[in-house]
Amino acid sequence: MSDLKRRRFVGIGSGLAFTAAAGTGLATAPAARAGTGTARTARTARAADAVAVAVTPSDSRYPDLTSGNNLRWKAAPDKVVLPRTTAEVVSAVQEAVTGDKRLSVCGGGHCFEDFVFNADIRININMSLMSAVSFDPSMNAFKVGSGATLLDVYEALYEGWGVTVPGGICHTVGVGGHIPGGGYGNLSRQYGLTVDHLHAVEIVVVDAAGQARAVVAARDSSDARLRDLFWAHTGGGGGSFGVVTAYFFRTPGATGAAGALLPKAPSKIFLTLANWPWDKVTEEGFSGLVDYWGTWFEQHNTAGTTAGSLYSWLMLNHRDSGSLAAVVQLDASLPNAASVLSDFLAGMDQALGLHSATARHDGVLDSQYTTTRLMPWLRGTRYIGAISPTQLDPTTRGCHKSAHLRKRTPQRQIDAMYAHLTSDDRPSTMTGIVLSASGGRIASVSPTATAVAQRDAIMKVNFESRWYAAADDAKNTAWIRGAFGAVYGDTGGVPVPNDVTDGCYINYPDGDLSDPAYNTSSVPWHDLYWKQNYPRLQQVKRDWDPRDVFRHRQSVRLP
Incomplete structure (x- = not known):
């Protein structure tokens, strides 16, 4: 290869950014190297530290957590909550509902608009500490924390099991927003969209009485309302129905060992x-x-x-x-x-x-x-x-x-x-x-x-x-x-x-x-x-977020 070609391969022309499917929220750092075990996490914490982090305006971390990848959009919330468990997400959502405080959720950092960071937000939930990737035998599916980045997912699935999902090109995008919008990338013409391999979501929702709770909605849930909630996360976008804490991946119809449940990545x-x-x-x-x-x-x-x-x-x-x-x-x-x-x-x-x-x-x-x-x-x-x-x-x-x-x-x-x-x-x-x-x-x-x-x-x-x-x-x-x-x-x-x-x-x-x-x-x-598909999304909104807790400028509207 000539010197000219080597230089071109390192930096492509103008440097116009490649924009894969965008996520919503703050980017997380790449994970530590995984082996072939059952779990990989981008951040590990001692047991004594296993409690939700709350960052207020006086905290030195606050400026880093109140804007995303697009610096046109900034927020000034009362606090930023970084949970480590689903229970802590439920608690943060309940606090916002009880206090009638506007809520937003960060799951990646690449939201092009002000849906995550704007002047109305009082509590922001940043999912970046919930970034583990593992195989869940009880679900017979791969579990991905909604704070993981695409690179976290690619490395964990490939190094651990030789499989992948057909996600985006920009590896700092967070799965939290990338997946519910559909998710596509360089392998999508070969394997389909990311959501074509989604099996279930764990999501924190709020009922008509203002009570927050976590539910699991799967492609094959026996409850039709849960199946509809799952469907809404296969392209309905983020920020309309609740806070996703985990995604579960298994290709429809796939059987056998874990390494046979998702597409094999190319060698x-x-x-x-x-x-x-x-x-x-x-x-x-x-x-x-x-x-x-x-x-x-x-x-x-x-x-x-x-x-x-x-x-x-x-x-x-x-x-x-x-x-x-x-x-x-x-x-x-x-x-x-x-x-x-x-x-x-x-x-x-x-x-x-x-x-x-x-x-x-x-x-x-x-x-x-x-x-x-x-x-x-x-x-x-x-x-x-x-x-x-x-x-x-x-x-x-x-x-x-x-x-x-x-x-x-x-x-x-x-x-x-x-x-x-x-x-x-x-x-x-x-x-x-x-x-x-x-x-x-x-x-x-x-x-x-x-x-x-x-x-x-x-x-x-x-x-x-x-x-x-x-x-x-x-x-x-x-x-x-x-x-x-x-x-x-x-x-x-x-x-x-x-x-x-x-x-x-x-x-x-x-x-x-x-x-x-x-x-x-x-x-x-x-x-x-x-x-x-919009009327059906509105019905899901009515069933699962009747108080319109989860909203932004272009969230699904109540019917």
Whole structure:
């Protein structure tokens, strides 16, 4: 590999952050190394310390616990509670209800909006100390504390049992919010969404009398109300029904020993990074790339095939960043994997009109713009989650918007993207539009079997800007709003469900969807997220949170 390619593989172009499915709450540190035992915990405490931590404004820890990954959003609660047991969560919730104090819950740190951190919050429950990953024989399922990060989960499941769940690319995201929003990542076209392997949730709820208690809701619960509560956590989003303390994972229909109850992680993956300098990209080439990428995934969408398992992110960074980029991942053990990947990569270069010398690397045909490595799956997962210089940066501010697409990007939308990505209004260099592949195994599940309604989408689109100074808020939010409104200008400034677009992703929440100044369509924000599934979510809300204790700006509303 040339020095140029080695440098490109370490830092991908502009550094536009990769945004996997977002969680809600504060990030936790990676766990200690696990063996093959039954449990792994990211934080261990002596018995004498096994009591909920309460952090008040006079505590030195308070500033670190009152904002998340997006520094636009901060809170000033009376206290932050860090429980270690479900009983302590019940106690914290009961205190909030009895004292009529507004409550929020942190489970990861990457919430794009102010749902966790805002001026109304008086008690914040931070789940980061409840981060153990283990196998629960009584449930015959893997138990994951809702304070765990995705990397905690990946390392524990893989090192202990050789299995995994198809979660997000950003390993500091917390499972607390990632999972109830659906959860997807680089293995989702091969194995489906994270919630397709969810078996049960343990959740603290509040009844009509104001009494907090913990219940376990499973896919196969005998009580229909509990089954509905479980269903609501398969895409209904976080913060609407209660405080999840643990998730239990077992693939439906799986039997046998623990190592057979979840998908086997690939032994090795092909991981490709592509980088195309903007000064070599014409408008025609840009259009060709976006059209080729979408067309390829529209045509290669069959679950169980090698092409139907290939995953890619296409980073359409603003021109001021210097380059466009892509990430591609494919299980190297699949039939003809090297050939399928080579053809896909060559097509991107050709669509851009960039033809260059090629060479074989690990069996894959690379060009001067692409670099492919064959590496063990867990190492690749750790690596890909850390290659963006902004992805793990806890000092940025941000603005995000999303869309699902059921077909390739229409030319009018491509033209609008190009116009904004080449604008002279100087947004942050960490600004752009990210396309991420969907489909494959995801589409094999009914849109009503889980709360995730957009099952036949072939891609997600994320409009994103990150920056550092509060003085730059207006400039960067204006760019995102302008670009998003222009791209979906023919449907009221939002991706209204139709034969091409299919609403928005709840794990990339967008407060503007509730604002008639930015959503001029006739489709309300909740239908953009959940479509036909929203009325059922409202019924679950009525049954399990009749006092609306668990709420934020875009939580499920009582019917």
